[in-house]
Amino acid sequence: MKVKSPLEVYKFLPQTNCGECGFDTCMSFAAHIIDRSVKPENCPPLIKDAEKDPKIKKKLDQLIELTSPEVAEVVVGKGDMAIKIGGEDVIHRHEMTYFNPTAFFYDVWDTMSDKELEERCSKVIEFKKFYVGKFLTLDGFAVRCTSNDPETYRSVVKKVAGYGKPMILVSLNPDCMRAALEEVSEEKPLIYAATESNWRDFLKLALEFKVPVTLRAKDLDLLKSLAVTFKNAGVEEIVLDPVTEPLGEGLKGTYERVINLRRTAIQGEDKDIAFPIMVTPIAAWLMEGDEVEKGYWETVLGSLFVVKYADVMIFRSLEPYSLLPLVTLRFNIYTDPRTPVQVEPGLRPIADPDEDSPVFITTNFALTYYTVESDLTSANIKSWLLVLNTEGLGVEVSVAGGQFTAGKVKELMEETKIEGKVKHKILVIPGLAARLQGAIEDETGWTVKVGPMDSGRIKGWLETNWPPK
């Protein structure tokens, strides 16, 4: 995005505060354009006027250009399941945020037995991992054509399409690709891949079936030439695969190519290669080694490029030791660093507590909360954990900033009816909130004990402080 302030956007808007966009003022709408929650096209009067007045149309086009992401956004799949890739604006997440999490596709192939295919597809569909209040899942299938037979491929692709998830169609053979597209082009699969040798056929397929296309070349001059040629011929949805080499100098080269592509797109403003990047950790399966070694290395490659700029990936391993770290890392890296992650305030029973168990309090800043919660759970400390709404701030900051106050503690204790759950009236506060001890005692009438600075030390602390004398 070329503009940084709502004011720069505002001057392109009608400035009538009509509210048709759903926001009270044009300035508010402008601010949402800047944070990318809306687009200029979401201003109805602007669109209407642009249809009539070429001058306004020009203004609108200008605004769209100024506010469109640095890296093109490509949509794979359709309907609710459709997934956006690319659309990134920054090189480092702290400069704003990363937007569209790397899409994870898992391979199936057309020479699998029906049973194997079903099992594998079900695993992909069913996988879920609970994390910070939601379930993380996988995105889709990469259907590889290993039969080299158009009819076999067609029928397997059709079967996989039945699962409703986005697909990448993987075949370098234009005849096989055509057969598959005749069947499922409506599902808007990403086709993989146009290369130096088949690019004319794939260009034709991309135009004819109006599907996004991956361009594959290790030589970045060639990759750019392909991109320019495709764009010039009218293909808008392009994904770049600079070829993933799984080890040695090849991997070092892959790292260089991926970083150079993204850096040149965003910082170098080279629109010709400003497209989503594909990385294929599945290439780890070409190495020598047993299943675990390959699965581990595939996960290493995946992690490396989740952090460094891959927008879409193809994987093989569906083992939990591959999936759990990858979906978690992706969530972490793509979390918006501008808004602290929060958890629900309230009362959490830990390890089946009773009326003699201690009562702790922490904040609803996700990191603090999960640290305390896992410290208590890991040490199997029967306890009640009060979670205070500090607007997602940690203990130290919220005590200083006034989000962690005696008054709010009292409210929380009343809402959660903690008094009815324990026989004692003792609250343990974090060491970093020690200065609130007196105020909370006055406000609640409970005895307040100051716990350790680090929840990791609660266990040791309890040995001398619990049960209370």
Next chain:
Amino acid sequence: MGKMTIDQFFELLKKYDIEVLEGVTIEGDLEIEVEEGAAADQSTLAYLYTVVQEVQNFLYFANMAMGHLANVSNLLGMPMPFGVQAPQVPQVPQVPQPPAAVEEVAVPEIKLPEELIKAKFEPFKVEYPGKIQEVVLGATKKDGGTRGDVVVLGGEKSLPFYLFDTPQPNLPAVAIDVFDRKPALAKAVREHYEDVLEDPADWAKKAVKKFGADLITLHLISTDPLLEDTPANEAVKVLEDVLQAVKVPIIIGGSGNKEKDPEVLERAAEVAEGERIMLASATLDMDWERIAKAAKDHGHVVLSWTQMDINNQKTLNRYLLKRAQVRPEDIVMDPTTAALGYGLDYAFTNMERIRISGLRGDSDLAFPMSSGTTNAWGAREAWMKDSPIENDSDWGPRELRGPIWEIVTGLTLSLAGVDLFMMMHPGAVAVLKEIMGTLGGKISGSVADPGDWIFMEG
């Protein structure tokens, strides 16, 4: 039907059945007459719409519009419907065509370029004015120590492993943690050290000889007043044992008790005189001045540890530099490591910001970074037998989850600029070293064709 303009005609095309087309005539410049009840081949509909779109684009050029209409009429196998011949348009052959030909051209022909448009990729170059301080850990005989070799951290002039920007003189090093009392360890970690847990010297030996540690971090946790409360003088005897047992550089840690640690580290600095160990750590909430002085007096390095806050890191570094007069080549930072899934995003971004600030020339932040990567084992995914969440997919065997949790935590932070990893699982150490060595250009190897996965069966 009466007379209409071309605009209306096109509207009609959109609204009405295509049958009205047959027998279209035109009068004057832009007036077309259509006979009622005319009929045409349904299959031409799609093509006509394409033409309509194109014509609309060129509506200002009436001549051209007529040319297109001439094409339409040809396609429909009708005589030219115009009352007037459009001037300045290439003559379109008016031979009536057989219906078969109509069907063939019904699908829009895609024009493909014959050749690739040649383009040159010019990578965008990034140069930073600053350089990360080089810090030497350990001292060999010639520098008054007894280490077999030293480890050099830092020296970067660009982001981690961006060898295409500038060479990276020192790749990150890995230290393995050793404790002076049995710590609580995850099963997957403990089984590798079961035979040495009672003896820190043997533990260190195994970590170096068998698991390839570049350094040893000895944690004197028994000094914790909440544990054995071992007196400093006694605790540092273990340090002497470890210095005897291995030849790699040593990092010495206390228990984290802010009253006791300064004394423990002071004693450690004395007994390790000449060995250039690293004292872990000075923090803002303990007597950092005393720890800094101990490092200075005995020629050691000090680890400046803050809690995930770039401003605090800068403050503490400045205290060490300006107030305690520690030399820049004697400082390493620990901006705090959080595990994958438990704040790794904060740790990563905090470290990345610190590193970029250093490279941009902020000399208060231009120090090598250290990571307590062992923290990854605090994540329940690393050690818990099963997921405690009812609807989670199966977590699989934890022996395989733990090491990769440590690897991914370390790898992520290596990309933020960490120069020194403190780790525990030997498998995790090996894999992290492998990937960092590969990105650093030290490990060769290749596969026959990296595209073979496209075709591989099974």
